[in-house]
Amino acid sequence: MLGCLAPHPPHVVYAENPEQNEAFSEGGWETLRWGYNRLARKLKTIDYDAMVIFTPHWQTYIGTHFLGLPKFKSKSVDPVFPNIFRFNYDISVDVDLAEKMCEVAGESGIVTKMMRNPDFRIDYGTITSCHMLNPDWDKPLVTISSNRNADYYSAEVMNEQASALGEACARAIEESGKKVVLISSHSLSHRHFVTESPLPEDMSREHIYNHSQYVWDMKLVDLMRSGKMREVIDIMPEFTEQTIAETEAGGLTWMMAAMGYPNYPAEIYGYQSVIGTGNLIAAWNPMEATREIVL
Numbered sequence: 001m002l003g004c005l006a007p008h009p010p011h012v013v014y015a016e017n018p019e020q021n022e023a024f025s026e027g028g029w030e031t032l033r034w035g036y037n038r039l040a041r042k043l044k045t046i047d048y049d050a051m052v053i054f055t056p057h058w059q060t061y062i063g064t065h066f067l068g069l070p071k072f073k074s075k076s077v078d079p080v081f082p083n084i085f086r087f088n089y090d091i092s093v094d095v096d097l098a099e100k101m102c103e104v105a106g107e108s109g110i111v112t113k114m115m116r117n118p119d120f121r122i123d124y125g126t127i128t129s130c131h132m133l134n135p136d137w138d139k140p141l142v143t144i145s146s147n148r149n150a151d152y153y154s155a156e157v158m159n160e161q162a163s164a165l166g167e168a169c170a171r172a173i174e175e176s177g178k179k180v181v182l183i184s185s186h187s188l189s190h191r192h193f194v195t196e197s198p199l200p201e202d203m204s205r206e207h208i209y210n211h212s213q214y215v216w217d218m219k220l221v222d223l224m225r226s227g228k229m230r231e232v233i234d235i236m237p238e239f240t241e242q243t244i245a246e247t248e249a250g251g252l253t254w255m256m257a258a259m260g261y262p263n264y265p266a267e268i269y270g271y272q273s274v275i276g277t278g279n280l281i282a283a284w285n286p287m288e289a290t291r292e293i294v295l
């Protein structure tokens with residue numbers, strides 16, 4: 001099990017100009033994209049069966065849901081940035097693995113459901129993170145919805161529920177005998193601009209929005225570099241509230257719980273602002289022989 005923190009601003013897909021996206025760009029956000037490209041090349045050298053992604057942009061209010069049909073094909077339009085992201089997707093799902101996760105999580109007391117609606121539209125978080133990590137789209141996915149515990153209760157409850165889900169998913173993966181790449185799809189600090197520049201990829205406009213948010217992000221990066229993931233998850237409720245971070249959905253907590261709170265250094269692939277939000281690409285590689293100091 002290898003884990004990736006994979007932020008999903010649609011801007012990075014827009015900047016790559018893949019054939020699936022209708023919009024055209026002149027580039028932009030290279031620090032993030034080159035970091036993604038490097039991690040994608042590394043994943044190509046690793047043998048695995050499926051990508052398992054937890055996304056904040058498939059929000060469910062009763063339980064945790066799992067994609068449950070072998071194929072989903074349609075167009076995903078970003079609700080906030082339709083000018084830059086209109087992506088024609090054709091994805092495959094590892095339904096057996098999704099059902100196993102649904103079953104094991106259900107047995108541990110978590111409310112779960114399989115999504116069997118063929119017209120269900122895949123969220124842009126899943127598409128952006130998966131496209132950047134595997135532009136060939138040659139691995140099946142399992143997408144997990146984010147139950148909005150932070151909205152109902154508090155970031156503390158989110159942390160506990162996401163941990164329980166992570167532990168259940170890890171048991172399901174172990175029982176399946178499959179090798180997987182886990183993906184936590186979100187940025188870190190999430191305070192963003194309220195107006196868009198006339199040309200979205202105009203990098204003269206891109207900058208960190210708020211120094212306090214940046215300092216929080218760097219605190220997390222330092223802890224990740226030093227292999228202190230238990231501590232990162234312990235301070236997650238405070239970080240989430242202070243930086244209005246997308247960690248509110250529980251993705252990083254879910255992934256770290258599934259991986260047993262790594263005490264080895266994360267591989268850091270890049271950090272850059274997108275419309276002022278803090279975006280970090282990182283990976284947790286349990287195999288010491290292939291673990292690198294990237295940046």
Ligand SMILES: [Fe+2]
Pocket residue numbers: 008056057125186187246
């Ligand atoms: Fe997002």
